Amino acid sequence: MTLVPSLNQATVAQCSTEEFVRVCAKEGFDQVELRFEATESYFATRGADEWGALLQDNNIKVASLNSLEHFSLMPDSSYRLMEEKTRFMCSLCSLLDTDLLVVVPSYRRPNFSPQQVVEKTAANLERLARVAEDFGVRLGFEPIGLPWYSVRSWETGVRIVDQVGRDDVGLVVDTWNFYLGENRLDELRATPIEKLWMVHLVDAPRELPPNLTDGHRLLPGEGGLALKEFVGVLSQMGYSGAVSVELFNEELWSKRPQDAVRRSFCAVETLMPS
Numbered sequence: 001m002t003l004v005p006s007l008n009q010a011t012v013a014q015c016s017t018e019e020f021v022r023v024c025a026k027e028g029f030d031q032v033e034l035r036f037e038a039t040e041s042y043f044a045t046r047g048a049d050e051w052g053a054l055l056q057d058n059n060i061k062v063a064s065l066n067s068l069e070h071f072s073l074m075p076d077s078s079y080r081l082m083e084e085k086t087r088f089m090c091s092l093c094s095l096l097d098t099d100l101l102v103v104v105p106s107y108r109r110p111n112f113s114p115q116q117v118v119e120k121t122a123a124n125l126e127r128l129a130r131v132a133e134d135f136g137v138r139l140g141f142e143p144i145g146l147p148w149y150s151v152r153s154w155e156t157g158v159r160i161v162d163q164v165g166r167d168d169v170g171l172v173v174d175t176w177n178f179y180l181g182e183n184r185l186d187e188l189r190a191t192p193i194e195k196l197w198m199v200h201l202v203d204a205p206r207e208l209p210p211n212l213t214d215g216h217r218l219l220p221g222e223g224g225l226a227l228k229e230f231v232g233v234l235s236q237m238g239y240s241g242a243v244s245v246e247l248f249n250e251e252l253w254s255k256r257p258q259d260a261v262r263r264s265f266c267a268v269e270t271l272m273p274s
Contacts, residue, residue: 002240002241003199003231003234003239003240003241003243003272003273004030004031004063004240004241004242004243005028005029005030005031005242005243005265005268005269005272006029006030006031006032006033006063006242006243006244006245007024007029007032007033007244007245007261007264007265008032008033008035008066008200008244008245008246008247009032009033009034009035009038009066010035010066010246010247010248011245011246011247011248011249011252011260011264012252012253012257012260012261012264013035013038013253014253014254014255014257014260015257016042017034017038017039017041017042018042018046018054019257020032020038020257020261021054021055021058021060022054022058023257023258023261024058024060024261025058025059025060026058026258026261027258027261027262027265028265028269029060029261029265030060030061031060031061031062031063031242031244032060032061032062032063033062033063033064033065033066033102033242033244033246034062034064034065034066034096034098035065035066036065036066036067036068036089036092039065039092039095039096040092043092043095048095051095051096051097052097055097061097061098062096062097062098063098063100063198063241063242063244064098064100064101064102064140064172064198064242064244065089065092065093065096065098065100065101065102066102066246067101067102067103067104067142068082068085068086068089068101068102068103068104068128068139069103069104070104070105070106070107071086071103071104071105071106071124071125071128072105072106072117072120072121072124072125072150072151073105073106073107073109073112073117073120073121073124073150074106074124079124079127082124082128083127083128083131086101086128086131086132087131087135089101090131090132090134090135090137091135093135093137094135094136094137099136099137099138100137100138100140100197100198101132101137101138101139101140102140102142102172102198103125103128103139103140103141103142104142104144105121105141105143105144105149105150105151106149106150107148107149107150108148108149108150109150112150114156117150117151117156118156118159118160118163119163121150121151121160122160122163122164125139125141125160125161125164125169126164126166126169129164129166129168129169132168133168137168138168138169138170138197139168139169139170140170140171140172140197140198141157141160141161141169141170141171141172142157142171142172142173142174142177142198142200143156143157143177143178143181144174144177144181145174145176145177145178145179145180145181145182145183146177146180146212146213146214152177152180152181152182153181153183154173154178154181154183154187154188154191155183155187157171158171158187158191158195161195170194170195170196170197171191171195171196171197172197172198172199172200173188173196173198173199173200174199174200174202174246175199175200175201175202175203175225175227175230176200176202176203176204176214176217176225177200178230179204179225179226180204180212185229185230185233188230188233188237189233189236189237191237193237193238193239196237196239196241197241198241198242198244199234199239199241199242199243199244200243200244200245200246201220201227201230201231201243201244201245201246201267201268201271202217202218202220202225202245202246202247203217203218203219203220203221203222203223203224203225203227204216204217204218204223204224204225205218205223205224206223206224207224214248215248215249215250216249217246217247217248217249218247218249219245219247219249219252219263219264219267220245220267220268220270220271221267221270221271222267227271228271231243231271231272231273235273243268243271245264245267245268247264252264
């Protein structure tokens, strides 16, 4: 098993994409996950040749592009917009030299039953996979644990990916979303390892506030989630790949980029198997 320390750009939003890559490499990260809006801004003024040189000079790779959101329950009559957005984001993946695009489900809609959510999400995920296929890009589906999302259950996420039945569609597990969605480690353990493509390591407050948002995400080890046990299950499964810290924490955004990245690296290092 090889776990590769990675850092999501959302964790250190206070600097440019170029600085983010340089600082991550300096502080020991092997891979980074990049955000759609920041990447789009980068290529508005920089070329693919400059980007390639940046990665080569810093000996770092791009694990994924985050993220295509709210794709799953969008109405059929306007779905071409989502297909066009997928084409654009896959073009960015090609420029970034990554083959993984993370995709996130829609918010809940009262007129959809649980079974309809599964069927609609699987149909739309397959639809977007056909678009991404032309770019050689895989889609990593990430269930979201917050209660206003349509797919919170890990088991439901696995069912959806199984229903799509494509080699280029897999799963992204985020510890924050996994535990908030009231999932069990046995459900993760039962996941086919070839379908688990990315892991986000995030902690949560020991006592969840009533107004919980993604802004309450914490660095691994600073909260109450059973992350060592979680990583132990990954080890038992034989997972190899990126384990990425993904926060949207304003307190961390207020720090110098070097300090935020260093804290993130130390946090993920404490969870790495010896």
